[in-house]
Amino acid sequence: MKKIVENRYKIILMIWAMAMVSSCSNVLDVGPRGALNEDQVSNPEQAEGFVIAAYSQLGNDEMNRSFSMYQYGNVRADDAYKGGGGINDGDVFHFMETFTTSRPDQWNYDVMWYNIYVGIRRCNEGLRILDKFTEDEYPLVAVRKGELRFLRGYWYLMLENLFKNIPYIDEHVAVDDYKLVLNNEFTRDEILEKIAADFEYAVEVLPATQPQVGRANRIAAYAFLAKTRLFQAYEQSASHAVSNINPTRLEQVVAAADQVVASGYSLQPDFANNFLPGSYENGMEALISVQYSANDGVTSSGGGDTRGRVNFGDILTVPQGIGCCDFQKPSQTLVNAFRTNANGIPLLDNYNQQNVDFAIHTVDPRIDHTVSRPGAPWKYEPNRVVTTSWSRATAIYGTYNSMKENVSPDCDCFINIAPFFGNTKARIMMRYANVLLFKAEALIELGRQDEALPLINEVRSRAAASTERLVQANGQPTSNYAIDQYVPGENIVWNQENARKAMRFERRLELALEGERFFDLMRWGIADQTLNAFFNAERGTRSIYQGANFTKGRDEFLPIPQNQIFWSENRYVQNPGY
Template sequence: MKSKNIIKFSLTFALAAGIVTACNDDFLTREPQGQYSPSALQTAKGVEGVLLGAYAMLDGQGLDGQDAWNNDIQSWVFGGLASDDAYKGTDAGDQPEESFIEKYDFQATNGHIKNKWRGLFKGVARSNDALNTLKAVTDINADRKKQIEAEARFLRGVFHFEAKKMWKNIPYIDDKTYNLNDLESTKVPNDKDAWPSIEADFQAAMAVLPDKQAQVGRPTKWAAMAFLAKAYMFQGFNISTGAANTAKLQAAKAILDQIVASGRFKLVDNFRDNHDASTRNNVESIFEIQYAASSANADAADAGVGLAHPYTSPWGCCGFYQPSQNLVNAFRTDANGLPLLDTFNDVDVKNDQGVGQDDAYEPSTASLDPRLDHTVGRRGILFIDYKIHNRDFIRDQTYAGPYSPKKHIPSKAFTGIAGWGNLTSNNYRIMRYSMVLLWLAECEVELGNLDKGRALVNQIRTRAANPSGFVQKAVQGSSRDAYSLVFDSKGNPVPAANYVIKTYSSPWTDAATARKAVRFETRLEFGMEGHRFFDLVRWGIAAETLNKYNAVEATKRVYKKGANFVKGKHEFFPIPQEAIDRSEKDGKPTLTQDPSYK
């Protein structure tokens, strides 16, 4: 399974290539034994190892002194907990720094924020290491040299992009500035707009990268194009007013149209196939962060989401990142199978809050979008293929609610439950075709092509309505770990709930309603994938959406009382104080704090 995959990138090869063991007549100039030598890596084999070191930072792991979830690429702490998708989960005393993030008490000393910065800019540094090492390599053919440069620039673009989502003003550090042996070279001021440089990295990568890579996990030109389009989308609206930036949306549309017209990608038939390890790198995938199933090496898997598992066996830890009632309510549908765009949160989908472990319980019979039960674990519904969700999945229901996260957890059929590593072995689909379609729908709506936007949204809804992808009803067997699937008299699977979903049949004629429908669809499609907070910010609707959310949630979760999103401030996180302190050059910091946090 691993032979053609870049699964769990590691510096092991790079460091091995850099160990100097040969004798040297002049001991005064010999590199110390066992030490990393940049010059020793200036070979074809060595630079490939350095490049793998840059890939290693995509998963946000591998840094001493910090927990993997602080910088996990899925960004569930920042993109999830800070949004209306999820609660911190677990109990009140666990990881209190995340509670501050959930309540918009963003502090420059928060360790999670500090480590996110640290991890992303370590990725930038490793990308620049690869580029600088490459310049001195002579035993490599010209084509591969161009490919390495393109891959490194793609990675550098991704790391800077992820940072630009987090912080209002970031330093852009390129290979011309960065010097591995000179700490001062990293002290670059954050006084320039980083977007043009990020765009340039993706543009350079897409001009060179191939249509298809021999190894999955390496980016293609389509991945570079999709990330470039995403960079344009993040500049597509004024975050203060919500007004559209037509030029950026037109630029995004031009690229997105090319991806669609290529015919290289399509929606998979079943929504769940985008969220299981057994169906990774499928025809919908444009770029995935690769992980391995390894009971011997938990680091081969995504330790960053290790906390976000249900509290019950076989996981036994830890109960973080629990879906909100607001998110669950968003999957309600009307009699026509359409979302309740304005009234979805008026009535709660039935839950088992306060219902005992052994008490009788029947799930909601209300009409629901079937994607709910691929996104959220809830009482009485089969949790993937493990067992039926019950109260024992939750560490502290009173504190964090009755729901569990589901998308990032691979199936039992895939893992075999052979150790912690297998339980977090699912790839992260950071870029897939459904994103392209919904970004394109956004562009069409903002550019006045409302019905083209409707057609694109309907593609997404048609896939979601495929009954072969519905979660099947199950009944508990002789123990809580046992269950039986339910079939009707004709042998057809019985759906687990009253799934009612249809496409938009009437033409869209009102831009405001069309805009709302596209954005709502984006939430339904990508809920609990770490994107929601950043989407609300880029659309310019974070304050109104999140304050309305918190007003209701405070009646359900006591700890959310007082949570207040301040418009013009909380769209971005503060630059870590440690980063500012360490940026001092000639007696003065080169990094400047966001004025909102001074």
């Protein structure tokens, strides 16, 4: 009996063992956990997700690579100093704003390059997936493609204006061929043409209004088309000099801008409305904005907090008085530009010969929407007066702060991302006023400056009407405002040269600290003379500019990141001068 039992055990054990040997290799089929494959995402419902993910990248920036372009458009230009704790707090941006020590291996250029390509790749992946569907299977397929091509155009325009000689990759390039696409395959003009083609496609397929406020619509596409054509109009030599201004492109700017002007968008009655949170967000002047949010279940930046998708790119520009860390300090030169003469006209030629004295001089009201200073209210709050202690390194960077991207600390949109403070105010990517000025610029360069005059005056009269919120606790205006329209023969001789000067000045005042300035100077081909004059003017009081010098033919664009030349196996060509 015992023997039988024993044998039975033996048999069971042997079967046990055989079961294992024969179960064999299908036990090794272990799929990925918490991940999807291409088949699982290739349906219309998930394809929507690719579009959302592409939009998401608009807000996936952070303090060291801000898509608002505050570092590359404002700090690098004559509108702002780097700011922060000192010259070496984020030293790569100090090197960038003084140019002479700017290097191809600076990490900040590499992360900017990479993260813009993240945005492009998300668009290309989405387009590749969307190409699998017909209109019957997925009625919105054309609109969604239009949105993706809009976003791709947005990223490429940013990239092209930063680095110039870039590899252009669309959704048809195979993954293994990416590193073979060269950065000198296309000229700047050819790349701008491809960018324009994306916006033209978007114009064709996008509706004039979208049911969701965050999505790109046809009008936004026209605005970016105008912007692209305007950059394209200023043809550049290999050494970045403006070699020709192409009238056909200028006509295209006017045509695209006219579509925006004919739309339901318009200037806000008060300039302030563009820079206030809450019901003012996504307003009548904002053609498209980056949407931020809080209490949305998102764990941000390294899992440290759960406050949500706030404006991480601009998180450092909050002054010390209400948060941290006092970056982006408006320059004295910018502040001086807001001074007006008794007729309310800017001092176009000699504005920077003397610092503005707010007790004596008259100024354009836009200054108190744009720049804060000790003694003046913060963000339209008469009882919250800025002091010098709001600034961190006053001897180096002065006591001005940037206000447009900031909010009142009392706003529930002001979010503590310890130890920083962000906010959820939507950031305008394209403003109606900007489009009016694109059109004015194109008209002036076409010699039709008389048609540009009313556009510039429209912007100026809105500015003149924007003083209601600019009052102190005693009810007096914050500054002495004087601003008027240009009246030919009365306060200006309206020839092409003066119109050009007035238009360029107007862009600076209207769009100050909105990330445009450096790219304007680059487009006009006057970055060298403007910035070297700026360094000469400020060198005496601003030690950071002791050795600063802009090298024409090099500094108009950033170097191609050394790291990317390396990964291209030396196929990429460095920009001239670096």
